[in-house]
Amino acid sequence: MEAVVSGKANNSPEQPSSFWKKFLTFIDRRFEEILIVSGFLIFIILINLQVINRYLLPFLDIGNITTWTEELSRYLFIFVSFLGASLAIRKRESIQVSVIINQFPKSVQKALHLANMLFMFYFSYMMVMNGFQLISFQIETQQTTPALSIPMAFPYSAIPIGFALIMIRLIQMFIKDMKHMTIQEGLLGLTFAIVMILPIAFLDNAGIAVVLFGYFILFIIIGMQIAFALGASTLATVLATDAIPVDFFPQTAFTSIDNFPIMAVPFFIAAGIIMGGGSIIKRLLNLSDELLGFLPGGLALVAIITSMFFSAISGSGPATVAAIGTLLIPAMIKQGYHAGFATGVVATAGTIGVIIPPSNPLVIYGVVSQESISQLFLAGILPGIMTGLFLLLVVYIISKKNGWQGERKTFSLNSSAKAAWDAKLALLVPVIILGGIYGGLMTPTEAAAVAAAYGIIIGMFVYKDLGLKGVYNSLVKAGVTSSIIIMLMVMASIFGRLITLERVAEIIAESVLALSENKFVILLLLNLFLLIIGLFLEALAAIVILTPILLPMAMAIGLDPVHFGLIMIFNLAIGFITPPVGVNLFVAASTAKIKIEEIIKGNKYLLLTMLVLLLIISYVPEITMWLPELIRN
Known part of the structure; x- marks a missing residue:
């Protein structure tokens, strides 16, 4: 009996301890996720x-709610963006250039990773401390928001709270990484950080642009997340x-992100993720198969036409590749297509996702350049x-030459009409x-929000292939993906202040224009530069960094900013299918489980086609500008 009583006495205090342990574990894993999903649902x-x-x-006569709904949505969006950035740190998802750092020995890679975390932690610390000072100023001056009339200190608190969470996640990452790091590697990382930051004490007389770009290039080389590389180099x-x-x-x-148009990005991402994993994509594939599946290269043609359909939903190249490649690449290989060609077709077709509207890169370019997003969408239709x-056409010729034929030999109007009716909600x-x-x-932005809501309603209540868990996971993924883009915008705005201060854009424009006065030569140089940038830098990062620098030069030679936006994005779209960064290549390769080299070999004619198209779009502006000018007039 004593043993039993003793056992109860020992067990009873463990129960609350176990509860709190589970509760804290749940909070650690789900804190940002729950708030992100709640924020998404509210502003949708x-x-x-x-x-x-x-x-x-209108008959309800409840007044103009647009002012307060828009303002509240913007502030929630800012909070969600920084929560997503914190979650991205925990999930180790980011945009970075890892080509160079991957060439170093593992011990050096670990040390540089530690140095990166130290720089990111210090930058976040400075944002927290100065963020609280900003909030104190808002409280002292009693500033309020225009529509809701709440203290501005509340929305501004997103900055210190968000970066405080990032600091916590960096500490957690540091603790985990130290378990797999030797003392020597840790000391080496600390040494790297000190050596890299020490020159600051001696650079007070150096040119701002030299220090800024020098540190930015250094941080990129050592594999720091591009967003933080922008912020840390500015700091x-x-x-x-x-x-x-x-x-x-x-x-x-x-x-920089208290901006209603930029909210289109998370909405389009959410719509693409929600509709890319269910019946919608399958119905689009079936319709494409009925329309083109009987031709030589039937499935490859289906991949392209479905990419065009889905691009008009997702606005993302990698999302299009992931959604279509999972279903079509194995089927194409099974039918006898060369694995490299099959994978290359899907990867290249995915580039349409960033050209044809609604394109996330076009939204980002519009926000950065302050051009009309509607005009940019119009400009992307014909090039897309x-x-x-x-x-x-190219895939048809290659497939016919190689004898790659689909299982079906004839076209059926009845079957096509039935497939079109079946896909009506997707179309x-x-x-x-x-x-x-x-x-x-x-x-x-409103259209994007409607599309996201439409996807949820159709998935949950019409096709019934999307449950609450699916909505939750989709919105979490959308929150993380969009936050990575938004953090780029935030850091690029901070970085861009120094570029403006130093007149970097004007100096570069003057230098290039001094080389030649021929518009076509300068345009060729711009294309070559952007193609090279696309090899190493992710498209969205390139847009936010380079638009303020290159746009003045483009306008100086008479290019319309809308036309230049399409030229820039088409160049960077080619970067999606060229190593070493080539996001579409890696997404497709992971689906097909084949080497990148095989895809490059099978994709050479499609890459050549994209380069020819780039020249046509660059030198024949009417293709891009016809629709925007038609609407303008």
């Missing part, structure tokens, strides 16, 4: 509510030269369709998005 509802109120419920420059006050950083971090048609998505925008019914 709010934006859809303002559209509904504008057109469907290093400010500490060395006192170019601008450090307290400028958190204010810029807030104002032309890309698809050229790829269809409605681009009609809703583009029709809403160009019909003057919705802004791009």
Whole structure:
């Protein structure tokens, strides 16, 4: 009996301890996720509510809710973006250049990774400290928001809270990594960090641009996340030269994304993820198969035409490759297609996702360049369709030459009509998005929010292949993916302040224009430069970094900013299928379980086709500008 009583006495205090341990573990794993999903659902509802109120419920006379729904959505979006950035750190998802660092010995890679974390931690610490100072200023001056009339300190608190969470996740990452790191590797990492930051003490008389780009290149080489490389290089420059006050950083971090148009990015990403994993993509594939599957290269043609359909939903190249490649690449290989060619077709077709609207890179370019996103979407329609048609023709010729024929030999109008009817809800998505925008019914952001809500409703209640868990996982993934893009925007805005201060864009433009006065020569040089950049830098990062630098030069030679945007994005789209960065290549290769070398070999004619298209789009501006100018006039 004593033993039993003793056992109960020993067990009873463990129960609450076990509960709290599980609770803390749950919070650690799910804290950001729950808040991200809640934020997404709220601002999807709010934006859809303002559209509904504008057109469907005027008889309720509830007043103009657009001002407060838009403002609240923006502030929630900012919080969600920084929460997503924290979650991305925990999940180790980022945009970085790892080509160079991967050549180093493992011990050096670990040491440099530690140095990166130290720099990122210090940058985050500075954002937290200066962020709280900004909040104190807002409280002292009693500033309030325009529509909701709440203290501005509340929305501005997203900056210190977000970066504080990033600091916590960096500490957790450090603890985990130290378990797999020797003392020597740890000391080497600390030494690297000290050696790299020590020159700051002696650079007070150096040129701001030299220090800024020097540190940025250094941080890129050692594999730092590109967003933090932008922020950390700016901070290093400010500490060395006192170019601008450090307290400028958190204010810029807030104002750079307190922007309604940029909210289209997470909405389009969410819509693409939600609709890419269910019945919608399968119905589009079936329709494409009925239309083109009987021709030589049937499945390869299906991959391209489905990419065009799905691109008008997702706005993302890698998302298109992942959704289509999972289903089509194994089927093509099974039918006898060369594995490298089959994978290359899907990877190249995925580039249409960043050209044809609604394209996330076009949204980012529009925000950075302050050009109309609607005009950019119009400009992408004909180049996107032309890309698809050229790829269809080349794939048809290659397939016919190699005898790659689909299982079906004839076209059936009845079957095609049935497949089209079966895919009607999927085909409605681009009609809703583009029709809403160009019909003057919705802004791009509102259209994106409607598309996200549409995907959830169709998936949950019509096709019933999307449960609550699926919605949760899709929104978490959308939150992480979009936050990586938004952090690039934040850091690029901070970085761009010094570029503006030093007139870097004007100096580069003057230098290039001094080489030649021929518009076609300069355009060729721009294309070559962007193609090279696309080899090493992810497209979205290149857009936010290079647009402020290259756009003045393009305008100086008479290029329309909208036309230049399509030229830039088409160049960077080619980077999706060229190593060493080539995101589409790696996504497709992981699906097919084959080496990159095989894909490159099978993809050479499609890559050549893309280069020819680039020249046509660059030197025949009417292809890009016909629709925008038609609407303007």
